[in-house]
Amino acid sequence: MKKTKLAKWMAQKHITIPEWLLAHYTELGLNEYELMALLHIQSFIDQGDDFLTPTQLSDRMTLNHEECTKVLSKLIRSQLLALEKKSDESGILYEAYSLEPLWMRIIELVDQKEYTASQVESVELEGKLYKQVEQEFGRPLSPIEAETLSMWIDQDQHKPELIYAALKEAVVSGKLNFRYIDRILFEWKKNGIKTTDQARAHSEKFRNQSQTRKPEKETVRTDHVPGFSWLEQS
Structure with a gap:
């Protein structure tokens, strides 16, 4: 060099x-x-x-x-x-x-230090994410759920902060299950969402569009996000 x-x-x-x-x-x-x-x-x-x-x-x-x-x-x-x-x-x-x-x-030394620091930070973030998910579900994760969470991180390359954002989205929507969270992450990845700010803006956009499409006389349920479901998105 x-x-x-x-x-x-x-x-x-x-x-x-x-x-x-x-x-x-x-x-x-x-x-x-x-x-x-x-x-x-x-x-x-x-x-x-x-x-x-x-x-x-x-x-x-x-x-x-x-x-x-x-x-x-x-x-x-x-x-x-x-x-x-x-x-x-x-x-x-x-x-x-x-x-x-x-x-x-x-x-070599600088790159090694950065890689080690990155690994430590990644492990800490993953551990924090597991605790956050269990807190929201109010119970320990099942082996299948834990494996799904690991796959989101390792295979799908979803960032822990985005997974947590999808978890909160599922909570707000009143549909707290892994299938729903997986669908949210799929939609975000398909639309190039990489940050929590982008995810928040994307969700608000769909909510607004969904509310605009609903007839005014239709009664809106209060137990989930009005007229909006990630599972219904193509």
Whole structure:
């Protein structure tokens, strides 16, 4: 990954490399000396010198030449620093340091942290949803109901907040059963509903249309939403 591409990636994540390294360098197996060595290497590369010698590094640190040599060797063995062969315009070969391995490790760690956080949040939301459904039904869910709820999340990819919105819609309609909730979710997915605000607006639209179609003299029942049923929608 080129540095410009990495910079764009880091900008999308709203993090900067120095700040991230200072906060998480131990997760890369680095100590303070190795961290400073990497920062100095990057500084030299930014200035157009991509081969920092142990002597140059020692001049910037409290380590002597031999200690700096060991630090550089360890960084290469740890696959956080690479020593590459390059050639200049005249075709003369030379060695240069590359921090590409470091950038790749940072990306892996950041993505892993985000994925883990997302998993934890998903589990918490699902657990909360199960409790909310059981509270509305006033009883524990049956094995079949629990499996249906899991299928809505895992197979149908319905968001927990939308499932809960469909549950509340069923409560308002006076038809609290899984078949009715499933029909609501089906209609919402068919109509591209992805947020609770969109679901609320969609429901209000159908209610208004249903009320408009009913004759004025018809008596309206009060135990459910007037003249509206998700099961009657095509």
